[in-house]
Amino acid sequence: MKLFTVGPTEMPAAVRAVRAAADSVPYFRTEEFSALMLETDEWLRELAHAGEGAKTVYLTASGTAAMEAAVMNVLTPADRVLIVNGGTFGQRFVDICTVHGIAYDEVRVLAGATLTAELLAPFATQDYAALLVNIDETSTGQIYDVKMLADFCQRKNMYFIVDAISSFLADPLDMVASGIDVLIISSQKGPCISPGLAMVILSARIIAERVAGNNIKSLYFDFKDYLRNFTRGQTPYTPAVGICIELHAALERIVQVGLSEHLASVAKLATDFRARLRELPVSIPDYPLSNALTPVVFVEPIAYRVFEILKAEYDIFVNPTGGATANTVLRVAHIGALTVADNAQLVNYMRLAIEQARNEAK
Numbered sequence: 001m002k003l004f005t006v007g008p009t010e011m012p013a014a015v016r017a018v019r020a021a022a023d024s025v026p027y028f029r030t031e032e033f034s035a036l037m038l039e040t041d042e043w044l045r046e047l048a049h050a051g052e053g054a055k056t057v058y059l060t061a062s063g064t065a066a067m068e069a070a071v072m073n074v075l076t077p078a079d080r081v082l083i084v085n086g087g088t089f090g091q092r093f094v095d096i097c098t099v100h101g102i103a104y105d106e107v108r109v110l111a112g113a114t115l116t117a118e119l120l121a122p123f124a125t126q127d128y129a130a131l132l133v134n135i136d137e138t139s140t141g142q143i144y145d146v147k148m149l150a151d152f153c154q155r156k157n158m159y160f161i162v163d164a165i166s167s168f169l170a171d172p173l174d175m176v177a178s179g180i181d182v183l184i185i186s187s188q189k190g191p192c193i194s195p196g197l198a199m200v201i202l203s204a205r206i207i208a209e210r211v212a213g214n215n216i217k218s219l220y221f222d223f224k225d226y227l228r229n230f231t232r233g234q235t236p237y238t239p240a241v242g243i244c245i246e247l248h249a250a251l252e253r254i255v256q257v258g259l260s261e262h263l264a265s266v267a268k269l270a271t272d273f274r275a276r277l278r279e280l281p282v283s284i285p286d287y288p289l290s291n292a293l294t295p296v297v298f299v300e301p302i303a304y305r306v307f308e309i310l311k312a313e314y315d316i317f318v319n320p321t322g323g324a325t326a327n328t329v330l331r332v333a334h335i336g337a338l339t340v341a342d343n344a345q346l347v348n349y350m351r352l353a354i355e356q357a358r359n360e361a362k
């Protein structure tokens with residue numbers, strides 16, 4: 001099996017090694033586990049350029065829970081927010097704000113369009129508490145211009161809430177330089193480890209101004225409790241212990257390799273794959289793309305069939321797409337333990353799968 005999916009991903013050898021070594025997950029209310037968590041957290045905040053006084057909340061949950069918990073802990077129904085909605089995950093922020101009674105306006109990025117300053121301009125004269133964005137909208141692969149969004153937030157004195165679930169460790173990101181107050185991460189995507197652990201990194205200012213004094217109506221998702229417990233490297237409730245150990249191994253490897261080298265290797269894979277696609281009867285969108293994945297646009301409506309053939313005939317998994325583009329777009333990930341040789345093999349099998357799908361359609 002080979003995974004060209006955004007998450008779960010093909011896991012790095014260093015992560016597989018700790019998974020293989022773990023016959024039982026260890027007991028965790030110990031000094032040893034606390035030390036592992038504190039070391040992991042130093043690396044995580046360093047890799048995010050989180051800055052002075054930033055703190056991380058470790059949730060045993062998937063990424064959506066971290067999005068929802070972030071909204072619950074930093075916003076209230078007295079706020080009005082602006083949401084960039086360019087696909088499935090932008091829509092998820094809309095749904096979360098609806099559930100929690102938080103008023104919002106949407107910057108709609110239509111299919112194929114690029115998020116530009118012109119799209120933001122109509123919202124410049126209104127007051128918002130925060131901007132919510134999925135910096136890589138994973139459903140389309142579009143990477144939004146973080147500097148443009150950061151400048152907008154700074155000019156308007158808004159909090160900047162960034163879901164970087166697929167972009168973290170694939171594209172450059174700097175919380176301090178971009179004034180990011182809340183950064184949302186999920187284990188199975190950027191970090192390329194098992195699903196089940198989600199992280200929310202909070203800036204010193206959002207902790208002081210929003211989290212510390214909040215009045216959240218939730219026991220499990222009360223960040224105040226997580227922050228208090230983490231001063232000693234612990235969580236209030238049982239963490240995903242095995243995944244925490246995987247995260248330690250994954251981040252240790254990236255810190256050893258060096259973040260810029262790591263990012264360069266993901267970028268190289270993405271560039272290599274996009275160049276190889278010229279051999280196939282497909283295209284890629286012309287909006288800016290995250291290094292994390294490439295949307296592959298088919299001429300004929302055979303995308304889902306190509307997904308099925310790759311799976312059935314070659315034991316290769318790519319991401320199908322939901323909704324209106326299900327039959328015309330597949331997404332191929334460049335995160336995880338993949339190589340240029342893997343890209344070459346995938347493109348070869350894609351060629352065969354396209355031929356087969358075309359023959360079936362005759």
Ligand SMILES: *Cc1c(COP(=O)(O)O)cnc(C)c1O
Nearest residue numbers: 062063064089134138165166186
């Ligand atoms: C995958 C993803 C999510 C949702 O994560 P789950 O772990 O499936 O809950 C949220 N935002 C983005 C940008 C994603 O790519």
